[in-house]
Structures are given as structure tokens and as C-alpha cells.
Amino acid sequence: MHYFNRLIYMSVIKRLPRLLILFTLLVITSQQLSYASGGFPDRPGRLIISGSASYFFANSKWDTVGVKHPFDNNGQYSSIGFTLFAEYGISRRFAAVASVPYVMNAYQDDKGKSTSSGLTDMETGIKYYLANIAYKYYFSLQATAITPLYNNQTLGYNEEGAELKLAFSGTGHLFGASTYFNLDDGVRQYFGTNGPIQNRFNATYGITLDKQYANQVSATLGGIYSQSNDTKFSPIFETNKDFSFLQASLSYGHSFSREFSLFLSGGKFITGRNTGAGITGTVALIYRLDFH
DSSP, X not given: OHHHHHHHHHHHHHHHHHHHHHHHHHHHHTOOOOOSSTTSOOOTTEEEEEEEEEEEEEEEEEOTTSOEEEOGGGOEEEEEEEEEEEEEEOSSSEEEEEEEEEEEEEEEETTEEEEEEEEOEEEEEEEEEEEEETTTEEEEEEEEEEEEOOOOTTSSOOOOEEEEEEEEEEEEEETTXXXXXXXXXXXXXXXXTTOOEEEXXXXXXXXXSSTTSOEEEEEEEEEEEEEOSOOOOXXXXXXXXXXXXXXXXXXXXXXXXXXXXXXXXXXXXXXXXSEEEEEEEEEEEEEEEEOO
């Protein structure tokens, strides 16, 4: 196992200059995926790199009053996405975050099929750790900028935006097992014509399954409430502006070492308005490097 870990470490080290260049460019461009550490502080000099693959599928929708219907003409929408995420601890108080996603979308019905693919919205930002309570509960505030990397209107809004998010995280115990939680709420504004203003929220509770902290499971309830004067519906989830949904998901995580972890998750939209009724699945690999 030590030999295997060393091979992984040497492989990452060989590619480290490219990864650092990519991360630096993202930050300099000055525009996140916020799923790495929530409100918990990063160690100064720690670089978290994550690559994830996700799948979304829907063949039904909720209308403007929340009634569920099948898509017209036996329609179905699917999306496969890949995201590169990085978070770096600058100091005890500050961390930099950045993410770049790539998606492949497909919608088909009895009338035909349409596809689109490409980079979508790059997110970069700064996280500031506000305070802690007895070094057990932590508060953070994050400012994020959204920059579209495309001109294809089927990939997103093609509008710049900004988000301010507050996170509260902590640890505890349940029946002798270690637990953790993360609550976050962010307000996001897109700046284009009829650019929506959104409230994005998540609540996660996790528990470890062994004393070595190698395995964990967690449950998340989250969603988006998006408001805009543009109320039209599209089966392509990323292009709707006036909508809301609530999603429940379960995750399993396994740590192969202190540096390398794997996470698997699956979720389902349980209620919504003017959006697809989808199911989701995600695989994420996370690697941590300390430079101090």
C-alpha cells in the first residue's frame, strides 16, 4: 500500500507544475464549486484538487404551479458533466477557490434529437473564515464570480454573475461515531437581460463508519430558488431562469489515505416549479497536497 501511495504521489508531483499553472490562471482571471470543505478552514499551503463526473436525467417536469407532467412528445433530457475544482489555503483566514465544468447535453423526443457540449460557467472566488466556537463550529463567507466560457445559449445563460455565500460547519458524535455537518446559503445574481437572482442552499449531515475515518456516509438536502421576469420553460435545466427545486441525495466516501479520497453520490429532485424532475449521480476524486 505504501508503494502504491508513493506511485500516486510521484505521479501528481510530475504533473504539479501544470496543475499549479491552471489553478493560477483561474485565480488571476479573478472570477468555485463549493463542495470541498464548507465552513471548515483550510490549512495554509494546502491544495485540494478534485475531478468529478456527474449524470443528470429527466423525462418529466414540474409546471409553474408545481404539478408534475411528462415532457411533451415523450421527451427526455440527459446531461453528462465533468468538473475540475481547486481550493488553496492562502493563510489561516483566506482560501482561494476555482472550478471549470464541461458538459454534454442531449434532448430527444418523437420529433428528433438535439445535442450540445462545451465548457460552461467558470467560477472563482475567495473564502474568508469569520470565526469559530471552541474550534468545533466554524463560519465562513465566500465571494464568487461567474464567467461564461461559451457563446452557445443551450449551455447556460451566457451572463456574468456574482455570489455571496455564508457557511456554518461543525463536528460532533452520535452513538460513539464521529459526525459532521455543513449548512450554507448563497445569493447569486446574473447581470444580463432578465438575469435571475437566485438563493442556493444546502444542508449536509455525515457520519463516519469506522474509527480510522476511512469510510463515511452523508445525506444532503438542497436546492435553488431562482427568480426572473423570463418565465419560459426549457427541458434543458441550465437555461431556465425562473424556477425552483428541492433535491435529496445520499453519498458514500472512502479515504484511501490522508491525501486521496473517493466520493459516490446519488440524488433525486423531490419537488419543484418550472423545472425538470431529475435524478443525479456523481463520482468525485479528491487529492490533498500540503506545501507548508
